[in-house]
Amino acid sequence: MRPRRAISAGQRYLDSFIGGAERDPWLAWMRLVWQETSDNESARGELDLALSTLADWRRNQPGNPV
Numbered sequence: 113m114r115p116r117r118a119i120s121a122g123q124r125y126l127d128s129f130i131g132g133a134e135r136d137p138w139l140a141w142m143r144l145v146w147q148e149t150s151d152n153e154s155a156r157g158e159l160d161l162a163l164s165t166l167a168d169w170r171r172n173q174p175g176n177p178v
Contacts, residue, residue: 135167 142163147158 130171132171135171139164139167 143160145161150156
């Protein structure tokens, strides 16, 4: 059996299209979940910023602002 080649985080989704049409519904769903599960508005704001940044970084389609 051949050893598996390590895949970097950046290569993991290269065969999947990730653009605004995929990013936006995912973020909307995540926001709904943490609004329903956390009363800590400050923590939700920090999480929103972190996940929005991550979602933008994962986009691999034209128009990616990063």
